[in-house]
Amino acid sequence: MSSPASYQRELILPLLEGIHESPPWGGLLRQLVARTYARRAYLIIRLANAGKDQDPSAVHVAAPRAAMDPPLDYRKIAALNLHPYGPLRPLRVYALDEMLDYDHPDRLESQRAALQEMGVHYARFLRVSAGGAADAWIVLVRERDDFSAAAVVTLSAIAPHLTAGLKTLARLIELRLQVALAQSALQRLGIGQMAFDETGRVMAADAHAGALLSFVPEPEPVPGRRLALMPAISQALENTCAAIASGRADSVPLPLDAHGGLWLLLRKADLDLEQPCAVPVAVGVLRTYKREDAAKARQAMAMIYGLSRNEASLAHQLSLGETILEAGRHLRLTPQTSRSYSKRIYAKTGASSQADLVRLILSGLAPLS
Structure with a gap:
């Protein structure tokens, strides 16, 4: 032996x-x-x-x-x-x-x-x-x-x-599997998340956030990574994390580029983590525009609310920000037919207006289809 x-x-x-x-x-x-x-x-x-x-x-x-x-x-x-x-x-x-x-x-x-x-x-x-x-x-x-x-x-x-x-x-x-489930749902909505320490270093980033951002290469292995940002934006990020750590701030949106095309919402971390763990000070949330597969969304709405295929198609077009007439033209429907379908949609979904219908759709399961 x-x-x-x-x-x-x-x-x-x-x-x-x-x-x-x-x-x-x-x-x-x-x-x-x-x-x-x-x-x-x-x-x-x-x-x-x-x-x-x-x-x-x-x-x-x-x-x-x-x-x-x-x-x-x-x-x-x-x-x-x-x-x-x-x-x-x-x-x-x-x-x-x-x-x-x-x-x-x-x-x-x-x-x-x-x-x-x-x-x-x-x-x-x-x-x-x-x-x-x-x-x-x-x-x-x-x-x-x-x-x-x-x-x-x-x-x-x-x-x-x-x-x-x-x-x-x-x-x-x-x-x-739990992590993959959470990340899959967030990615379908175009959402990415990161955890920050009080100095503004990224402790962890999900796949979507990691794909959207770049990190500064550092020669020495140190806990966390720095985001590759313009100096003024990087300083603002560090200051905001320090303010959240000290209780002077709770939720702050920050632009991550000079043109304001990508924003990061920094909020106080409220994660329920088992010990031992390094508790992040802040969670950063990114969101890019991403809509679901239209055919799958229409199918989901039809099953959930009992809509016909044409009604579900019209409802989905409305959720994209189109008016009833615009949505009807997109689906080659006459204005009269579009209004008739919309009344049926309101009755079946319980929505009181077009704005209420859009809220109902976007907060439901269709965007996750």
Whole structure:
């Protein structure tokens, strides 16, 4: 057995760092291949709520001596009807002989023939489970000699750590999904957000805000980033963040360019964050003009308010700022038909006027279609 320091450096550190790899734990699998003298290996991760047609996350690794070998195909191995992966007891290392079907000689023969064709003569299987949220399987294979006892001990020793890592990964994936949901909804409305500290540095920016703005490259790694702005605007941003931090300001709009084409609304941060965290002083909100797909919006309004196709089309044109007659001409309707449709729209939506109808549409689900 190697020293504890070597074990931590070669296995535990790749395990911790590998949570942020995509796909996860390629570095860990490479270390396991090196330490167990495996020829090839794969690691698959399946989330419990993944769709039936969604492929699991998969990592394939080969030792340097097997660099020219084809990667192991976990689908082909799974199709051999070996001992099912799911029922494998977590944390226990299984040998290949334990996976073969000795109760059915014909199937056993076909399993062995297929494995030999893939260059799999010896193998070890390990399953870890994240409490029902996710499962992961590691498969190590060799061609000539079986795995040593030390190799099996290494695989067994990493199993509890990998279990903890898998639980962390499952939670991280859930948080990533929450972030993606929020950002997707905001981007459909043309909204981007940033978090600022009291000096005006950007602590975090979503994808839309990051695409709209530029940042100042800094040679030294420091917390946060500076926006690339004109000196006077940059100073105004810093002063506003300091004023919000001291309680002298609460919500302030600032132009981010000399022409006033892009504005940033800075407001006091009211985020509910779990500790430990660095709490931002201010949240900056940007908004660019962006409207939804017209066909999808019309379909949504028709379903929500019971509008006909023509009524929904007219309502959507009105929400774009057109008058009833302009919207009717756009849809090739006569003025009389346009007014008739508008009365039906008001009756079905409960709107009292055109302005009220526009408010109803823009504050509803249609802009998110």
